[in-house]
Amino acid sequence: MKSANKGKKLAMKMIIALVCGLIVGFGCILLRENLIANGQSETWTTINNIFFQDITVEGATSAIGIFYIIGQLFVNSLQLIIVPMVFVSIALAICVITDTKKLGRISSKTILTFFITTICALIFAGIIGALVYQTGAFNAVNASDIVIKEGTVGTNPLAIILSIVPNNFISALTNNGGVLAIVFLAVSVGLAMNQLKDKTKTIKKLFIELSDIISVCLSFIINKFAPYAIFCLLTRTFAAYGIDYLKPALAYVITVLIALFVYLIIAYPIYIMVMAKLSPKPFMKKIAKVALFGFSTSSSAATLPLNKQTTVDEMGVSEQIASFTLPLGMTINMDGTAIMQVIAAIFVAASSGYDVTFTSMAIIAVLALIASIGTPAAPGAGAVILFTILTGMGYTNDAALLSYSLILAINRPIEMLVTSLNVVGDSSTSIIVAKKENMLDEDLYHR
Template sequence: MIKEKSNPIIKKMMIALASAFIVGIICVFLKENLNKSGNGSIWNIINAIFFVDVTEKGAAGIGILYIIGKIFLNSLQLAIIPLVFTSLTLAMSSITDLRKLGRIAYKTILTFVLMYVAATLLAGIVGMTSVNLGIFKYMPDIAGGDTSNIQLVETPNPMGTILAFFPENVTAAFANNQAIFSVVFISVILGISIGFLEDKAKNIKKVVEDLNNIITLFLDVLMNRVAPYAIFSLIVRAFALYGFSQIKPVISYILITIMTLLIFLLIGYPIIIKLFAKLNSKKFIKEMIQPVLIAFSAAASSPALPLNIKINVEKFGVSEEIANFVLPLGMTINMNGTAIMHVIGTIFIGTISGYQVTVPQIMLMALLSMLAAAGTPAIPAAGSVLLFTVVNGVGYVNETALLIYSLILAINKPVEMFLTPLNIVGDATTTILVAKSENELDKDIYDGKKVYKRDLEIEEIVEGRF
């Protein structure tokens, strides 16, 4: 039996996370006390040094933590398009049996849908329980706020997601991270073609493989050397931006949603892994800590994709073709956490605005949420913006509803941070289930009895040269 080498990066991540929460809470109290005592100018200096967004027009300051976090996120975003392209192309090139490809795609989509159903069912139960217990209740006085300046963000028809898969220009698809659907389509077509052409396209396949290795090395260095400092910076800044006074009007929605998200994350997914994959759920949760921390701190799914692929292949024993197919696709259309937030948020908005929420309306919320979440870009705050698609679709559009939606949109950062890990853990869960059903999961690697070879090679390069 080969013992798995200890992974110091997990310890560094946990230290960074714990430190970030401590410092972040201190910043919240400091901000509140300085502003209340008339010393807001002191906080303004602190904000200028550490937290200010230096890219905003007229922004004055250094923004140390903002710059550290932004450099890290930009570096991860830089790898998204080439990683999705190379990994998905290589996965498709190894599947020359179109019946197998169809079977994998069918299992993947079906599992995504079932995950959505489970997530929205839990959200509906929690939301209505909150209404019945009086946690969510009608607040007529809140309508006294000024709604004249509310600007609702136009949301696209979720069915437009289908057309997003078919680009009209190749270079435009690769020039924009939001065109990830188009890159998926191009990668599938190219990969299948390489697989059928075999030796005639071996040079192109070799180029794609080399590019994939370069991206893998780049991401390993980034995660092992930069990630802990970036996570600390991102989380502390998020705390510093939102004081307690800003979240008081919707504190019940925030707490209930975060509680529901944690239940699905820490109980729901492990049960699925244990019951349906018959694997050690503790191992699953332990290995997912790193990508969860990345998704949590960035409040976006795409930065965690590279690490998610790496862990599924090297720690869970999933075949590369399954991981490279399911995970990029899941990043684009599988958003369990977003769906939970949409349903609970809509129930909260409807109840507080005086609407009578019914079971058929909750079913409609779930359907609209699945469609909206599937079309949600894997970028920060996108899920909050598309909440209006669900709210509007159910018909909660009076003045109070618009006011509450606007308030949630402004301060939904804590919920966004907690929901994003569910999206990537849901993708990993689906990957394991599909791989297990196709007999393409090496249980010895999952159980730690065998170490994935490339993990050692990359680790030696990273440890020896950087």
């Protein structure tokens, strides 16, 4: 009951921070447009330098960037703990399961659920993208004055397989972007500890103590600083966007946002009802703050600590299940990313003169499935990985590059909602697997 009350208080604080951040952020958009329209762009530049400027970019030596510093310090503090948390939680979850058949069931059910939900997301995105494509709305983009963004390189989607097994243990643990490698190492160490049993009781005790330390640190960071950081992150995100950025691709933005929101509020309750045979109301109520947190940080990795805390302490999922499914889901379960990438690829194809057929959409879906698995759990990663799909489809003419550059310029607000879907999907899978394995405290779930 105590954890549930804490969760409700934190959720309320986050909602207040979200609303205030959106109000102030949109107010900044209006202020920016008004100042620029009246020839006072220097005034806005001064405001931007004081509050919102990224102080790490070239030419920002005199900027203060108050909101940027607060938001980035918060996100960095969460990302600092990602590697040890993922490694320790997965290794512990595996080493304490003495029944190897049970471990196999949990693994297979988790991966199968991820696969089913992602396939459903791809089909849904394909239908929405095709419907909007047929209206001709995606053809209306005028990308003639967009500056091409440099530094994005297409790669073979199958290259993600190579990143699963690292060639250096230490370097793998120092790279936040290589979560697949960390998962592989954690599973390997956990299986070895499971096999050796009492011979590894010392390192098992060390892992348990590390897990307790991580939990205390994360609870302090999330409960004390999250609402303030959310306000700063949201305000800065929207203050950085002018209306001119959104107009050229308004059809794309509206289509993706509607598709993501509909999938969020309809698909996951259905999954909970059908696959877990539970009422979705408690889930949607308790997961709301996790979705808001993911929306604010735009990072599945940064949201993982709160997601685990909520899934275990408020929804009654066994620690063993959550410690395995949530870090794995953060790595390979990307429903929101898949939806965004399919619609974005159709948008780029339509706006740059390529025909979109059923076959091409099927290929886009397959590439999106592979690419989403390899998408790092970090802000903006989905839009960058999108280039892999475009090159795989051959969408590489000048118009396609211009349209892709437009997506890079405006995709941050979309990535925020994408992250909400990704983290909610991870939690729903944990509940589904826990229910099937009789490792769900249903009284706590319904409380």
